[in-house]
Amino acid sequence: MEGLQQLYYLHGIGYDFVKYDGEHVVFDALTRQTAIECCGIKTNDQHVVDRLNFELDIAPWTRVVEPVTLSDSDSGTFVIKVVETLKHSIASIKVPSANIDITVKLSECDEVGDYIHSDNRYVALKINLGKLPIGYLDLLIEGAFGQVVTELWSVPKQCYNPYVSHSSKKPLGVSLQLYTLKSDRNYGIGDFADLKQLIAQFSKLGGDFILLNPLHLLFSAKPEEASPYSPSHRCLINPLYIALDDVQEIVGQECAELFSSVADLGHRRSVSSKFIDYTQTSNVKYVLFESLYNCWQQSARQEAALNTFIEEKTSILGDVELSQFEWFLQWLASEQLQHCQSLCIVQGMEIGLVNDLAVGCTGGGLEFESYRACFSEQANIGAPPDPWAEQGQNWGMPALNPIKVKHNNFAYFKSLVRSNLSQVGALRIDHVMSLRRLWWCFAKEGQELGCYVYYPFEYLLAILKIESHLHSSIVIGEDLGVVPPEVTQALEESAIFGNTLFYFEKNQNGEFKASEQLRKNALIMVANHDVPPFHGWWSAADIDIKFDYALIDEHQRHHQKQARGIEKARLISWINKHDLPDIEITASSQEVYQAVMHVLASSPSKLLAIQLDDLDLQEFPVNIPGTNTEYPNWRRKLNHELVEIFELNRDFIQQLNAIRKQQ
Known part of the structure; x- marks a missing residue:
């Protein structure tokens, strides 16, 4: 691998991907070249290409440590790199905050890798410090190579998560968009006093967590x-x-x-x-x-x-x-x-508030201006082609440069995680696959292009693990859609819960999965902000709304309603396979919804969230993906006030809690 092709690899520019329909797609030369040009790199200058290849591939071997060094918190194991001629020297290792001050014979350290450059052989040596406190520690190393310093990240094997393997608890929560809360004391938008009321109402019924929409500055x-x-x-x-x-x-x-x-x-x-x-x-x-x-x-x-x-x-x-x-x-x-999170704890909730971290920020906003140097140029993030958007999706948010994100020891990503974990019991990360890769959208020669770009996954994941322990907060990764297998495996090994939507939990034949097949280490929900609330789905009101707003034509409406009828029949069949009174297709949406939730409450999934919209018998969606001004997204309020919603659903919520608690 040489020249530009090597630089693509080292800079995270993807080579290929598997499309939703199974087609293997290889990105063409123009696409990959444009992607790296969006990182400010002149691909027609061979000197620039050669210099960057050296900096990203060879130079790290000539340095004892990088600005950030990863270590396992249990063993204190980390790696240094030295020229082979120094392998028989000694090194002084100091970690002041952990009271470590030792001398190491490099000849006694295990060799775990090597690299030959300019007739010199560089070796990677493993050093063990023993158990370390979780966090970011200053590490000083002195030897024949001189004195070097690095930020040693003491990383636990998993995120903080008391529910993964040693707990039989299965918390019940409620999900909502805070701004939709209706009351006679707010100013037309739900606020933190409404949230306090929700906490008081839900905790009395045994609720354990409240999943919020992103509360970010607009x-x-x-x-x-x-x-x-x-x-x-x-x-x-x-x-x-x-x-x-x-x-x-x-x-x-x-x-x-x-x-x-x-x-x-x-x-x-x-x-x-x-x-x-x-x-x-x-x-x-x-x-x-x-x-x-x-x-x-x-x-x-x-x-x-x-x-x-x-x-x-x-x-x-x-x-x-x-x-x-x-x-x-x-x-x-x-x-x-x-104060809201403190009230959750006082009221006996297991987790309390669950914050939601959006996948990106808006260009021209305060975050973008503050961290502009970390972003690419003329590239936005989005999604590859799928059955609902054959041309792919451009979300209109600037793409983060995978090399620049390392600036100042990953200070940018640390700030995102720390700020959003600090006052809650859990953090949901929207589109968690972004830790590994994101689809970039850009244009060249009049063409709209796109490809995957890969990020320093190991380091971003390490920050999540560290911060979750420092704040005693669990992490939930929204992993809907096409998820690379290495991400699925890493989330599981890191005790990061996945996020399952019941609507999409189907087998290859289009039938709803048996409840016992639902993922254990996941938050399961019937719906979220991107799909219609259940009562709208059951009545097909979401299809009529799309027609009323001229988002689909009459033919599409007829076809979608036929398909919905098949899905409803499948859902009734799924319910009737479980130990519940049989339900007919003519049952009300509320009867069907409550039956679905009873089954999900008995599923293996560790976390279960009721959507407040569904308790409110809401038909209008809060958001229709792919629309902007066509439909009033992010504006729809609830039909009822909280006291009325919880009074009407008191018995139902208590029944769900009883099922969750008795397992």
Whole structure:
């Protein structure tokens, strides 16, 4: 392998893939060349190609250690590289934070690899330090080669996960889009006070976790850009989730009383529309935010607490261009989120909140601007062709450069994981395959092109393992779609739960899988934000909605309804194979849904989530993939308020809990 082909490999540019229909596709020369050009590399300059090949392939052998060195936390094993002539020398090894200061005879270390360059043989030697604390440790090595330093990552074999092998517990949760919560006290969008009410209601019925949509910062100046999966910054929180009537514990009594006296908190509070008007909601809340901030500045404010918060966040994120007002809002949002998780624990929930990390950020947003050097040029992430999008999908979010992500010891990815794990009991990672590879979309010579680009999987996975232990939080990887086998194996070995949607759990004949065949180490759900809620699916309302919004024509509607009828019959057959009273095809959607959930509650899957939309008998989807302005995505609210939803479903939830707890 030489020249450009070698550089493609070393830079992570994919060679081929297997399409959804089994076709083996090899990426053509133009596609691969354009992909690496998106990384800022001039492929027509042989000197550049040769230099990069040397830096990525040979140079690491000439260095004792790289900026990051991986180690097994149980054995403290790591590898150094030295020229063979130094193999009979000694080295001083120091890890101050672990109280390690030893001298090692390199001749006694196992040789685990070698490389010959310029008539020199370089050898890789294994060094054992013994059990290490999990985390990022400073390692100093001194020997005949001089003195070198590295960040030693002490990596556990698995993520924190008490449910994998030593626990018979099978937690029950509820999944929701927080902004859809309906109440007479919010301003048209669900907030953290609504979340507190949900925690109180669900925990009384034995609920163990609450899976949220991404809470990431969006665009205050463009409130209609509402997708939580297209954020401005994934390490910051959308201030619209702040509950303005629940701030006294954070800002102090004096500020809260002053705010209540000068602000009309009831003004335009009740918004009963089926869809959120983000412009109106944002305008109202930001006027009140500014009023609260002014009151905080005038009162005996908690300035030290805010400054401490800013220092802690900037230590993770680096410099972020936020005004003090914007930091003030981040402080409020962060504190209220923390209070919600604390309430979960006080109420006896096993896990509490489950955060959701979106797969990318929006170009031009705060995150992109902060980490611009880590991104490619003119390439977006997306998905390869599939039955629903034969031309593939372009998600419109900039692609991360697989080499630049290593900058500053992977500080960028560390900040993402740390920020999203720090105040919750679990983290769901949307499109977890992105740790291994992502589909890039780009254009050249008038053609729309795409290919897979591979990332430093071992290192990204190591960060997840370390951070999950440091925060005692479990990790869930959304692994729907085509998943490389090495990812499936790594997730299983790393105690990262998968994420299963019942709609898609079918065998090769299109029949629903037997419940005992469902994955054990996974979160199972009937539906998520990308598929219709069950009651809409059963009534085929989702098909009619697509027709009403001119997303399909009459012929397509007729064909899809015929196919849905077959699926419904298969579902009834699946239910009736289990130890439940038989159900007819004429049964109500609620009867069928509850039967499905009873069966899933008895399945091997460790985690089970009820979708709040389904308890609400919701028919309208919250999102129709592939649409933007055609359908009001990310705006649909619930039909009922929380108290009513849980009162109507009290017995049902308790029955599910009883099934989960008795196994």
